[in-house]
Amino acid sequence: MTNTTQTNSAKAGRGPLAGTKIGVVTGDKRDKTRTVKVNYQVRHPKYGKFLKRHTSFHVHDPKNSSKLGDRVEIVNCRPVSKTKQWRLVRVVEAGVEQ
Numbered sequence: 001m002t003n004t005t006q007t008n009s010a011k012a013g014r015g016p017l018a019g020t021k022i023g024v025v026t027g028d029k030r031d032k033t034r035t036v037k038v039n040y041q042v043r044h045p046k047y048g049k050f051l052k053r054h055t056s057f058h059v060h061d062p063k064n065s066s067k068l069g070d071r072v073e074i075v076n077c078r079p080v081s082k083t084k085q086w087r088l089v090r091v092v093e094a095g096v097e098q
Helices: 002-014
Strands: 020-027 033-043 050-060 071-076 084-093
Touching: 020 050, 020 084, 033 071, 033 084, 050 071
Parallel strands: 050 084
Antiparallel strands: 020 033, 020 071, 033 050, 071 084
16 A cells, blocks of 8 residues: 555656656667766765765667756666666656757
8 A cells, every 4th residue: 555655646746766866868879778877976984075976877768758968767677788777767857959
């Protein structure tokens, strides 16, 4: 019962599902594959200052719905290929048209 409530509330726009990440598409040259850069901050263990870090993921996009610069939500899934273990959930915000 709890899982159904959480899933429905997440679909209603109340926030991302657990295990999802939001990032920016940095590469869209390949068919059905996007490169997504996810930014995050970590605290330095000694000095306590927050440091900016990022990770790039290869994401499966079967409909080629995302473009360069879009903010997208991705979720972990079974391996699709050697480097793709994430799939596109939705396009959160469209990028700037060029």
